Amino acid sequence: MSTRKTSEPFWWGLFSVGGVVAAFLVPVHLFLHGLAVPLGWIPVSPARIQALVGHPLIKLYLFVLIALPLYHWAHRFRFILEDVGLHALRAPIAVLSYGSAVVGTVLTLWVLLR
Amino acid sequence: MSEETITLEVTRYRPGHDREPRAQTFSVPYRKDWVVLDALNHIKDRTDGTLSYRWSCRMGVCGSCGMMVNGVPKLTCAAFLRDYHPGPIRVEPLANFPVVRDLVISLDDFMEKLRRVKPWIIREVEKPVAEGEYLQTPAQLDLYKQFSMCINCMLCYAACPVYGLDPVFIGPAAIALGYRYNLDSRDEGYRIRQPILTEAVGVWDCTFVGECSVVCPKGVDPAAAIQRSKVAGAKEWFMSMLLPWGGR
Structure with missing residues (x-):
């Protein structure tokens, strides 16, 4: 049986950390910025948030928050397509899924660093 | 009063003879303390001795009586007829494996x-x-x-x-x-x-x-x-x- 070198651990690793971010950070972030701030539960002025977003640590946080869950999505999406019977197309599906996540990562970097 | 029965739809298949697997219907006595394996044994003893399937311990230890019961993988020694009453109960070989004969799959x-x-x-x-x-x-x-x-x-x-x-x-x-x-x-x-x-x-x-x-x-x-x-x-x-x- 072949023991070919595989890149799966790399993608699975990104899927795994992306899942942690999606499960723990995203709900907190949605609660704060989707409910608490707009509804006035936390009194913060838009100018203050604007200033915060300029901070390098916040940029790093936003990068983690946005980019890593993309790999979680890509891995799931790839396997869902394979499981529903598109097994023969596994190579192009993998390129499409992970490629989209990479494009998303680059776009995130571009928005945050420009 | 006649004894209550329950219907089993059992997959029969002899590769090389049959073109494809087919379901054969058997009627067996319905007993609350019987499992699907008891029903298969009843069929083999009383109705059709050519029915083939694996079993050994009939107590959930040997792992040889696995079959699809109503489409779900089950140990047939632990699948009670009463849980499938009034039937019919579909018994098929374990999915995803090549069939040797009837309910026997290749290991x-x-x-x-x-x-x-x-x-x-x-x-x-x-x-x-x-x-x-x-x-x-x-x-x-x-x-x-x-x-x-x-x-x-x-x-x-x-x-x-x-x-x-x-x-x-x-x-x-x-x-x-x-x-x-x-x-x-x-x-x-x-x-x-x-x-x-x-x-x-x-x-x-x-x-x-x-x-x-x-x-x-x-x-x-x-x-x-x-x-x-x-x-x-x-x-x-x-x-x-x-x-x-x-x-x-």
Whole structure:
């Protein structure tokens, strides 16, 4: 049986950390910025948030928050397509899924660093 | 008053003779304390002696009477007729395996995979018998005990859509058993076994469906064994990338 070198651990690793971010950070972030701030539960002025977003640590946080869950999505999406019977197309599906996540990562970097 | 009966739709198939599997209907006495295996034995004894299926212990230990009951992988010795009343009950060979005859499937692929993961204690140097047993604490036993409950019944393979799509996947039970020996404090075979578990057709083929753990009649959680092996495999992969000299 072949023991070919595989890149799966790399993608699975990104899927795994992306899942942690999606499960723990995203709900907190949605609660704060989707409910608490707009509804006035936390009194913060838009100018203050604007200033915060300029901070390098916040940029790093936003990068983690946005980019890593993309790999979680890509891995799931790839396997869902394979499981529903598109097994023969596994190579192009993998390129499409992970490629989209990479494009998303680059776009995130571009928005945050420009 | 005539005895109440229940209908079984049993798959019959003789490769080489029949063009394709077909369902044959049998009527058997309905008894609340009967399991599907009792009904099959009744058919073989009283109605049709040519019906073929595997069984041995009829008490959930030997793992040989696994079949699809109404489309779900079950040990037929633990599938009570009363849970399927009033019927009919569909009995088919385990899914995802080649059929030898009727309800008998071929074990060859699973046996090869089981051997491949080396599910036995590997020692670098075997301790002389005179030095006594390999001792283990209850905590060391607890680490692997649930995975050692596997009876090789292959229900998890019948439930696994990944194995169904592409049987190169090593599959739930074999990975769980390999993992079981990796966790055993007496074992020194991790470096030999882990690369087999974490090759492309090993844990990475799993798409986290989790049905293997749902259908297991012995409470084993193969899905957990697979996911934990992925964590270990991913760590080792990243370490070997970061520290090329420290890789295996």
